[in-house]
Amino acid sequence: xxxxxxxxxxxxxxxxxxxxxxxxxxxxxxxxxxxxxxxxxxxxxxxxxxxxxxxxxxxxxxxxxxxxxxxxxxxxxxxxxxxxxxxxxxxxxxxxxxxxxxxxxxxxxxxxxxxxxxxxxxxxxxxxxxxxxxxxxxxxxxxxxxxxxxxxxxxxxxxxxxxxxxxxxxxxxxxxxxxxxxxxxxxxxxxxxxxxxxxxxxxxxxxxxxxxxxxxxxxxxxxxxxxxxxxxxxxxxxxxxxxxxxxxxxxxxxxxxxxxxxxxxxxxxxxxxxxx
Amino acid sequence: xxxxxxxxxxxxxxxxxxxxxxxxxxxxxxxxxxxxxxxxxxxxxxxxxxxxxxxxxxxxxxxxxxxxxxxxxxxxxxxxxxxxxxxxxxxxxxxxxxxxxxxxxxxxxxxxxxxxxxxxxxxxxxxxxxxxxxxxxxxxxxxxxxxxxxxxxxxxxxxxxxxxxxxxxxxxxxxxxxxxxxxxxxxxxxxxxxxxxxxxxxxxxxxxxxxxxxxxxxxxxxxxxxxxxxxxxxxxxxxxxxxxxxxxxxxxxxxxxxxxxxxxxxxxxxxxxxxxxxxxxxxxxxxxxxxxxxxxxxxxxxxxxxxxxxxxxxxxxxxxxxxxxxxxxxxxxxx
Numbered sequence: 133x134x135x136x137x138x139x140x141x142x143x144x145x146x147x148x149x150x151x152x153x154x155x156x157x158x159x160x161x162x163x164x165x166x167x168x169x170x171x172x173x174x175x176x177x178x179x180x181x182x183x184x185x186x187x188x189x190x191x192x193x194x195x196x197x198x199x200x201x202x203x204x205x206x207x208x209x210x211x212x213x214x215x216x217x218x219x220x221x222x223x224x225x226x227x228x229x230x231x232x233x234x235x236x237x238x239x240x241x242x243x244x245x246x247x248x249x250x251x252x253x254x255x256x257x258x259x260x261x262x263x264x265x266x267x268x269x270x271x272x273x274x275x276x277x278x279x280x281x282x283x284x285x286x287x288x289x290x291x292x293x294x295x296x297x298x299x300x301x302x303x304x305x306x307x308x309x310x311x312x313x314x315x316x317x318x319x320x321x322x323x324x325x326x327x328x329x330x331x332x333x334x335x336x337x338x339x340x341x342x343x344x345x346x347x348x349x350x351x352x353x354x355x356x357x358x359x360x361x362x363x364x365x366x367x368x369x370x371x372x373x374x375x376x377x378x379x380x381x382x383x384x385x386x387x388x389x390x391x392x393x394x395x396x397x398x399x400x401x402x403x404x405x406x407x408x
Numbered sequence: 409x410x411x412x413x414x415x416x417x418x419x420x421x422x423x424x425x426x427x428x429x430x431x432x433x434x435x436x437x438x439x440x441x442x443x444x445x446x447x448x449x450x451x452x453x454x455x456x457x458x459x460x461x462x463x464x465x466x467x468x469x470x471x472x473x474x475x476x477x478x479x480x481x482x483x484x485x486x487x488x489x490x491x492x493x494x495x496x497x498x499x500x501x502x503x504x505x506x507x508x509x510x511x512x513x514x515x516x517x518x519x520x521x522x523x524x525x526x527x528x529x530x531x532x533x534x535x536x537x538x539x540x541x542x543x544x545x546x547x548x549x550x551x552x553x554x555x556x557x558x559x560x561x562x563x564x565x566x567x568x569x570x571x572x573x574x575x576x577x578x579x580x581x582x583x584x585x586x587x588x589x590x591x592x593x594x595x596x597x598x599x600x601x602x603x604x605x606x607x608x609x610x611x612x613x614x615x616x617x618x619x620x621x622x623x624x625x626x627x628x629x630x631x632x633x634x635x636x637x638x639x640x641x642x643x644x645x646x647x648x649x650x651x652x653x654x655x656x657x658x659x660x661x662x663x664x665x666x667x668x669x670x671x672x673x674x675x676x677x678x679x680x681x682x683x684x685x686x687x688x689x690x691x692x693x694x695x696x697x698x699x700x701x702x703x704x705x706x707x708x709x710x711x712x713x714x715x716x717x718x719x720x721x722x723x724x725x726x727x728x729x730x731x732x733x734x735x736x737x738x739x740x741x742x743x
Contacts, residue, residue, distance in 0.1 A: 247617065252617075252618070268617075269602050269619075347605055352605065
């Protein structure tokens with residue numbers, strides 16, 4: 133029996149110790165310094181920094197645009213992943229490779245490119261401006277940038293799961309008389325739900341922390357299109373380290389809370405499956 | 409004369425101008441941490457300085473490395489440990505911040521002529537070719553429907569000069585009435601559709617994106633844009649009144665004493681006041697301070713200083729740019 137548990141990597145204690153050290157040094161230590169810095173202005177300073185109307189407006193703007201971008205990615209990123217996993221078409225490998233580009237591209241480059249495209253004299257913007265649609269320097273531009281940076285997270289999480297999904301399941305559902313809609317909703321979607329949720333969470337978290345691509349396209353108007361990351365930079369430029377760290381801690385807390393909620397919100401059908 | 413390594417913090421040793429030093433100084437490398445638009449300026453000056461330094465120090469080689477970025481970001485990098493031998497920043501407030509961190513004495517500005525400012529600039533307008541909106545002075549910028557491009561004064565040093573220039577103009581016009589000036593500046597920022605975080609970002613918005621009718625800019629940047637290929641698409645408009653944008657320089661004592669580079673760093677800053685460097689600065693569109701700026705390229709206008717109208721940077725910062733101060737009030741809902 134004991135042999136069965138042998139793993140190619142040395143035992144639990146060593147790996148756990150290494151994990152704690154590595155994770156602690158790279159992630160927990162910097163984050164705890166951030167929290168310590170935010171406390172340097174005192175509790176009153178912390179509250180003042182994070183409850184000012186401008187800070188609240190920026191947090192709301194950041195969360196709403198990030199959520200919108202994650203929802204858009206969940207729908208259209210899913211379709212993209214489905215096509216890549218299920219169909220063969222010319223140029224598929226190229227598309228497959230290009231999906232990862234937003235990860236590799238410096239986000240500032242993405243921001244400059246998107247702004248050039250969507251501004252009123254840009255290739256897309258100039259066609260929309262006569263219709264009264266101005267995407268750049270307003271909230272839609274921010275959502276576009278966040279969809280761009282979040283897309284690979286969704287596709288790369290969902291695509292392998294679709295590839296692993298046995299088409300025989302769908303065939304069985306159809307033979308048993310399920311309509312295509314029923315097959316999708318009752319068979320395919322439940323199987324993909326954990327991956328979709330993980331991808332959604334990753335894209336959402338990525339969007340909350342995004343800075344480089346957004347500042348170019350946002351217009352950065354206080355109270356209107358100012359993201360929290362920019363407000364943090366603003367505070368740093370005024371040598372307000374404590375205020376900047378305070379805002380950082382709040383963003384961290386919100387992100388953590390949302391990720392926990394998303395990951396723990398398993399649907400009832402998933403729980404049933406887990407019991408089987 | 410000065411022996412390298414004997415300099416103590418706070419003691420300003422006079423440079424060995426022209427004096428023949430017996431032992432040739434060793435080769436030395438110094439770092440100049442500067443703000444964004446001075447790339448071309450210091451590239452030209454550094455080359456001239458290396459030549460002059462070698463002539464005076466028996467062929468010793470000095471290399472000046474450059475670092476550029478937003479003025480406050482650069483100051484923060486120095487505070488956080490970037491080993492700058494000299495800082496040449498966009499406003500005195502940022503040098504003060506370095507001084508507050510204990511890297512140089514608080515009275516650094518008194519160590520070199522003209523409050524440690526070897527050249528200045530001012531704030532002017534860049535408009536579309538032929539000036540289609542008829543913009544001639546500050547009053548034209550608050551006309552309804554006009555789009556004005558200027559960066560966020562909270563993140564950009566240049567933008568703070570823009571803001572203060574506008575405020576100073578309105579205040580002088582109203583006979584020193586700050587309430588009227590505030591009203592004017594509020595109207596001005598209502599006409600700003602995009603607040604970029606830095607001066608270069610605003611230039612891109614205006615020049616590349618084609619956004620806005622007028623860009624408020626450093627005179628040096630406006631003249632540079634005008635004299636570059638494609639510059640005929642723009643006109644420079646000089647307002648009747650503007651601010652002296654003083655861009656100070658300072659040796660960072662803590663760093664030069666640690667690295668033993670005080671002599672070279674001080675020689676470098678003193679070189680900025682020589683006729684040679686002043687001529688280079690004028691050619692790069694910065695107003696020299698040791699001689700009257702010639703006309704052209706520098707237009708004549710009434711200039712005031714931040715000390716005249718605002719009582720210096722500390723006061724201006726607290727009144728206008730601190731959190732919840734005048735600039736934030738402009739963006740309060742319902743204002």
